[in-house]
Amino acid sequence: MPGFLDRVRTLPRLGLGVSTEYGARRQDGALDPLELRRRRPDCAGFLEVGVEVVKGLDDDARAWAAGGLPTTYHFLDINLDDPDDFDAPWLAGVRAIAGELRPAWLCGDAGLWHLGRRDRGHMLLLPPILVDEAVAPLAEGLCALREATGLEVLPENPPGAAFVGELHLLDFFARVAERADTGLLLDCAHLAMFQRARGLPPRAGFDGVPWDRVVELHVAGGRVRNQAGLEWVEDDHGTDVLPDTWEIAGEAVARAVNLRAIVVECERNPIEAVLPLFDRVAALWPARGPEAA
Template sequence: MPGFLDRVQALPTLGLGVSTEYGAGRADGALDPAALRREHVDYAGFLEVGVEIVKGLDGDARAWAEQGWATTYHFLDINLDEPEDFDDAWLDAVRATIELLRPAWLCGDAGLWHFGARDRGHMLLLPPVLEPEAVAPMAEGIVRLREATGCEVLPENPPGAAFVGELHLLEFFARVAEAADTGLLLDCAHLAMFQRARGLAPLAGFGDFAWDRVVELHIAGGREHERDGLAWVEDDHGVAVLPDTWAIAEAAIARASNLRAIVVECERNSIAEVVPLFERARALLAGREEA
């Protein structure tokens, strides 16, 4: 098989897209992805569908797929570093979902989605332990899922209020990408949370990162909290994007030579509320193209 830096040339350029997951559109004032596409086609070039296999696809995701519009598949239920998670029933259902969505690639937070056996609605998400010993098991899971589905698998840096391990988050995922020979999904909001938790500047660790492996970026709002002297950021996918997130996004867009897609994660907000986020993301992309 050709190496990833050769394979990436065959991946489509999707541009700006929006995310959803099962039932997201049912909340009052939630985003209608198809309506966003009708009103602002450049902001909804594709739909990133969050999939928990036991729930399946909701009406919004199915309607989008039936139109033949572009998608990506964002898994919500696999611990990549646990071989027992790759059971035949789950893999069969993943392949069936791929048949419906025809995603450009698979992606998802490479952390701990559940503790113990996978269970319906569990939806725990913790970051990986940032130690060298944790790299190989995660890389092996990425390769296994890629081979089982025939799709590229892009691991994403998960959110967290605290992170355990000696490695910087970017160094950890650069090692994973090299070991698995894969691309990456960089979540700018999640990285901003890590940098803040470690007391680092927003662009710390950027110098030696594997930017040519970054295929997709996420931009999302975050809500600041403080209690009893502990400060943290909630990954709420709201419309208040932190300045650190924008700074990371701008720097990442300038460096990611194989960037194919940007998702603005804002699924529970109205079109009027989210348009300014897409406008700013589009401006950052335009600046990259002009540079």
């Protein structure tokens, strides 16, 4: 198989996209992805579909896919470092859903999605333990999923209020990407949470990032909380994006020479409220031809 830096040349430039997951539009005032595309196709070049295999796809995701519109598949139910999670029924479900969505690639937070057996509606997410011993199992899971689906699999840095392990989050995922020979999804809001939790400036660790492997970025709102004197950030996907997130996004766009997609995660907000977010992201990443992406 060619190396990732050769394979990335075949990945499409998807542009700006929006996220969804099962039942996201059931909340009053939540975003309708197809309506956003009708009104502002520049903001909805693709749909990133969050998937728990046991739930499948909701009507919004199916309608988008039925129109032949671009997608990515964001898994919400796999502990990549656990070989037991790669059971035959789950893999069959992934392949069936991917067959319907026809995603450009798979992606998802490379953390702990469940404790114990996988179960419907768990939606637990914890970051990985940031030690060198955790790199190989995670990389092996990425390779296994890539081989099982025939699609690139981009690990995403998960959110967290606290992180365990001596490695910087960016160093950890740089090692994972090299060992798995894969690309990366950098969530700018999640990284801002990590830097804040460790008392670091927003761009700490940037010089060690393999920026030519960063294929996708996420931008999302976050709310600063205070619990008994402990300040932390809630990853609420709202419309208030922290200044640190914007700083990280701007620098990442400038460095990520193989960037193909940016998702604005705002699925539970009305269209009018999210359009300024898309406009600001678009200003960071002006339209370019695929050859320049």
